[in-house]
Amino acid sequence: xxxxxxxxxxxxxxxxxxxxxxxxxxxxxxxxxxxxxxxxxxxxxxxxxxxxxxxxxxxxxxxxxxxxxxxxxxxxxxxxxxxxxxxxxxxxxxxxxxxxxxxxxxxxxxxxxxxxxxxxxxxxxxxxxxxxxxxxxxxxxxxxxxxxxxxxxxxxxxxxxxxxxxxxxxxxxxxxxxxxxxxxxxxxxxxxxxxxxxxxxxxxxxxxxxxxxxxxxxxxxxxxxxxxxxxxxxxxxxxxxxxxxxxxxxxxxxxxxxxxxxxxxxxxxxxxxxxxxxxxxxxxxxxxxxxxxxxxxxxxxxxxxxxxxx
Amino acid sequence: xxxxxxxxxxxxxxxxxxxxxxxxxxxxxxxxxxxxxxxxxxxxxxxxxxxxxxxxxxxxxxxxxxxxxxxxxxxxxxxxxxxxxxxxxxxxxxxxxxxxxxxxxxxxxxxxxxxxxxxxxxxxxxxxxxxxxxxxxxxxxxxxxxxxxxxxxxxxxxxxxxxxxxxxxxxxxxxxxxxxxxxxxxxxxxxxxxxxxxxxxxxxxxxxxxxxxxxxxxxxxxxxxxxxxxxxxxxxxxxxxxxxxxxxxxxxxxxxxxxxxxxxxxxxxxxxxxxxxxxxxxxxxxxxxxxxxxxxxxxxxxxxxxxxxxxxxxxxxxxxxxxxxxxxxxxxxxxxxxxxxxxxxxxxxxxxxxxxxxxxxxxxxxxxxxxxxxxxxxxxxxxxxxxxxxxxxxxxxxxxxxxxxxxxxxxxxxxxxxxxx
Numbered sequence: 001x002x003x004x005x006x007x008x009x010x011x012x013x014x015x016x017x018x019x020x021x022x023x024x025x026x027x028x029x030x031x032x033x034x035x036x037x038x039x040x041x042x043x044x045x046x047x048x049x050x051x052x053x054x055x056x057x058x059x060x061x062x063x064x065x066x067x068x069x070x071x072x073x074x075x076x077x078x079x080x081x082x083x084x085x086x087x088x089x090x091x092x093x094x095x096x097x098x099x100x101x102x103x104x105x106x107x108x109x110x111x112x113x114x115x116x117x118x119x120x121x122x123x124x125x126x127x128x129x130x131x132x133x134x135x136x137x138x139x140x141x142x143x144x145x146x147x148x149x150x151x152x153x154x155x156x157x158x159x160x161x162x163x164x165x166x167x168x169x170x171x172x173x174x175x176x177x178x179x180x181x182x183x184x185x186x187x188x189x190x191x192x193x194x195x196x197x198x199x200x201x202x203x204x205x206x207x208x209x210x211x212x213x214x215x216x217x218x219x220x221x222x223x224x225x226x227x228x229x230x231x232x233x234x235x236x237x238x239x240x241x242x243x244x245x246x247x248x249x250x251x252x253x254x255x256x257x258x259x260x261x262x263x264x265x266x267x268x269x270x271x272x273x274x275x276x277x278x279x280x281x282x283x284x285x286x287x288x289x290x291x292x293x294x295x296x297x298x299x300x301x302x303x304x305x306x307x308x309x310x
Numbered sequence: 311x312x313x314x315x316x317x318x319x320x321x322x323x324x325x326x327x328x329x330x331x332x333x334x335x336x337x338x339x340x341x342x343x344x345x346x347x348x349x350x351x352x353x354x355x356x357x358x359x360x361x362x363x364x365x366x367x368x369x370x371x372x373x374x375x376x377x378x379x380x381x382x383x384x385x386x387x388x389x390x391x392x393x394x395x396x397x398x399x400x401x402x403x404x405x406x407x408x409x410x411x412x413x414x415x416x417x418x419x420x421x422x423x424x425x426x427x428x429x430x431x432x433x434x435x436x437x438x439x440x441x442x443x444x445x446x447x448x449x450x451x452x453x454x455x456x457x458x459x460x461x462x463x464x465x466x467x468x469x470x471x472x473x474x475x476x477x478x479x480x481x482x483x484x485x486x487x488x489x490x491x492x493x494x495x496x497x498x499x500x501x502x503x504x505x506x507x508x509x510x511x512x513x514x515x516x517x518x519x520x521x522x523x524x525x526x527x528x529x530x531x532x533x534x535x536x537x538x539x540x541x542x543x544x545x546x547x548x549x550x551x552x553x554x555x556x557x558x559x560x561x562x563x564x565x566x567x568x569x570x571x572x573x574x575x576x577x578x579x580x581x582x583x584x585x586x587x588x589x590x591x592x593x594x595x596x597x598x599x600x601x602x603x604x605x606x607x608x609x610x611x612x613x614x615x616x617x618x619x620x621x622x623x624x625x626x627x628x629x630x631x632x633x634x635x636x637x638x639x640x641x642x643x644x645x646x647x648x649x650x651x652x653x654x655x656x657x658x659x660x661x662x663x664x665x666x667x668x669x670x671x672x673x674x675x676x677x678x679x680x681x682x683x684x685x686x687x688x689x690x691x692x693x694x695x696x697x698x699x700x701x702x703x704x705x706x707x708x709x710x711x712x713x714x715x716x717x718x719x720x721x722x723x724x725x726x727x728x729x730x731x
Contacts, residue, residue: 057544057713060547060548061551062544062547062548062713063713064730083549085548086548087544087545087548088545089541089544089545089548091541091544092541093540093541093542093543093544093545094540094542094545095324095536095537095540095542096540097324098324106316106320107545107546107549109316110313110316110317110546110549110550111549112313151545154545155545164548
C-alpha cells in the first residue's frame with residue numbers, strides 16, 4: 001500500500017475536520033476527523049446508529065454540520081463539486097412511473113451532463129450491469145435487484161471523481177454483489193475514490209484500502225487494514241504441540257497460556273516477537289501447528305466498541 | 311438556473327404527458343359547453359316549449375273578476391296551443407262554500423287538480439290576499455304560478471278600468487311598454503352590457519384563478535410527497551440544492567397551470583366570439599390575470615411545498631392544508647357580493663389579504679374596468695413583497711422537512727426548522 005506515499009493534503013479526495021452534528025439532544029456525530037486519500041476505497045464502519053449516514057449526508061451538503069469543516073475534491077462542500085460526486089443514499093428510490101432511460105437522462109442532466117454525453121453513457125452503463133434490454137421499461141416493472149443496479153448506475157452515470165455509497169451492499173444477491181465490487185475496484189484503478197459505509201465488517205475487510213471505525217458518532221480508530229491489525233495482532237498465537245507443554249508459561253515472553261481443545265492459545269507480552277516463541281517451542285516440543293492469530297475487524301470492533309462503552 | 315429549468319421540465323412533461331391530465335384539460339370545456347347547451351334547452355322548453363294541459367279551479371269570492379279572468383286565460387290558450395290552462399269556475403254564492411273549498415284543496419292534494427285559485431273578496435280595492443293552492447309536487451312550478459299571477463293581475467286591473475268606465479283600448483295605449491337597456495360608458499365607446507354577462511365574466515376569471523392557483527398548487531403537495539415516499543428525494547438532493555428543487559417544481563407547476571388556463575381561456579374565448587361577444591373582455595385584464603396568477607401561484611405553491619415536505623402522506627398533508635384551502639372558499643362565496651359592490655370597504659379589505667389578493671383583485675378588475683390604479687399597484691406590491699418572504703421561509707422548512715420521516719411536525723417545530731442554518 002505504499003503507492004499513496006507520504007501524506008499530502010492535495011491528494012485527499014475528502015477531508016472531514018472536527019465535524020459535529022446534533023439532532024435535539026442526540027449527538028449524532030461528535031468531533032469527527034477523517035482524511036480520505038484520492039484513489040482509494042475507504043470504508044466507514046460501525047453499527048446501526050453510529051453516525052455513518054449523518055456523516056455522509058453532511059459530506060453531500062444535504063445537512064449542515066453544527067461545527068467543523070468538510071472539504072471534498074479540494075472544495076468546501078456545497079460548491080460546484082456536486083457534479084463530480086456520485087452519491088447513493090441509504091434510502092434507495094427512483095421515480096416509479098418513469099422509464100429507465102428517462103430517469104437516467106434526468107438524473108444525469110441535473111448533474112450537469114449534456115445530451116450527447118448522456119446518449120453515449122446510458123447504453124454503455126445499462127449494458128455493463130445487464131439492463132440494456134430494460135431501457136424503455138418503467139422502474140416499477142423492474143425486479144428489486146435490477147432497481148438496485150439501476151440506482152448504482154444513476155449514481156455513477158456522470159463519471160464522478162468520488163463515489164459516496166451509503167450501505168451499497170444492502171439487499172444485493174451474491175452475483176450482483178460481486179458485480180458491484182468489480183465496478184468499484186475498476187473505478188479505484190482508474191484513480192477514482194470510493195467512500196462506502198457498511199455495518200457488515202467482513203465485506204469491508206475484503207474490499208477497503210482504508211477503514212474508519214465509528215461508534216456513537218465518535219471515531220474509534222482509522223487507518224489501513226494492516227495498520228489497524230498491527231495494533232492488535234501478534235499478541236496471541238495458537239499452537240498445537242506434542243509432548244510436555246508445562247514449560248511454556250515459564251518463558252519470559254509469555255504472559256499466559258490457555259488450553260482450547262487440542263490447541264493452546266498463548267498470549268505474549270507486549271513487543272514480544274512471535275518468531276522467538278517459535279524457536280523456543282521447536283527446541284522443546286514437536287510443533288504440529290503454529291498460527292499467529294490475526295484479529296478480524298469484527299473482533300477488533302466488538303473489542304473497541306465495548307471499551308468505549310466502558 | 312439551468313438545474314431549476316431541468317427540474318421544471320421534468321415536472322411539466324411528466325404531468326402533461328399523462329392521459330389523466332390530457333383528458334381532464336379537454337373534458338372541462340366540453341363539459342361546460344354540453345352543460346350550457348342542455349341548460350339552455352331546458353330553460354327554453356320550460357318557458358315556451360310544449361307542456362301538458364294544466365287544470366285549475368277558481369272560486370272568485372269578489373264575484374267581480376270572473377269575466378275578465380276567463381278572458382285572460384282564453385287569450386293565453388289561444389296564443390299557446392301547446393301550453394293550455396283549463397279553467398273551471400265555481401260559484402262563490404253556492405251553499406256549503408267552505409266544504410266545497412276544502413274539497414277542492416283535497417283534489418289538489420290528490421293531484422286531481424294542478425291548482426286551486428281563490429280570489430280575495432276585496433281584491434278590487436286592493437285589500438286581502440288571493441291564494442293559489444298547489445300540491446307539494448307542483449309547488450316549485452314557478453312558471454305556472456307566474457302565469458296565473460299575471461292573469462289575475464290583468465283581470466283585476468281590467469275590471470277596475472271597466473268599473474271606472476274607461477276604454478280598455480285607451481288604457482292599453484297608455485300602458486304600452488317601455489324598453490330599458492343598460493349601456494356601459496366606461497369602456498372604450500359605448501356598448502350594451504347584459505346583467506348576466508356582467509356577473510359571469512368576473513366569475514369566469516375568478517374560476518380560472520381558483521383552478522389555476524389552488525388546483526395546480528395541490529400538484530405541489532402530491533409531487534413532493536411522492537418524491538419523499540419513493541425515497542428519490544435524497545438522490546435528487548445529491549445533485550441539487552433544496553432551493554433549486556423547490557424552485558424547479560414551482561416553475562414546472564406554474565407552467566402546467568398556465569397550460570390548463572390557456573386551453574380553457576381559449577375555449578371560452580372561442581365560445582364567446584362565436585356568440586358575437588368576442589369583445590366582452592379587454593386585453594388589459596389578461597395582463598393583470600397573468601401577473602396575479604404568477605404571484606398568487608408562487609405564494610401558494612411555496613407554502614404547499616413546505617407543508618408537503620413535512621408530511622409523509624396526503625392525508626397528513628390535508629389536515630395541515632385545510633386552513634390554507636379554507637381561504638380559497640372566501641372569494642368563491644363572496645364573489646356575488648363583491649361583483650355588485652366591488653368598491654366598497656369589504657372588497658377593498660379582502661384585496662389586501664395576500665392569499666386572497668389574486669382572486670379578489672381579478673374579480674374586481676373584471677367587474678370594474680376602471681378600478682383604482684393605486685389599489686391595483688398596491689396589491690401587486692403587497693404580493694411582490696410577500697412572495698419572497700414566504701418562499702424564503704418555505705425553503706428553510708423544505709430543506710429540513712424533505713429528509714424527515716415519521717410523525718408530522720407541529721407548527722412550533724416548523725417554526726424551529728426555519729431558524730436552522
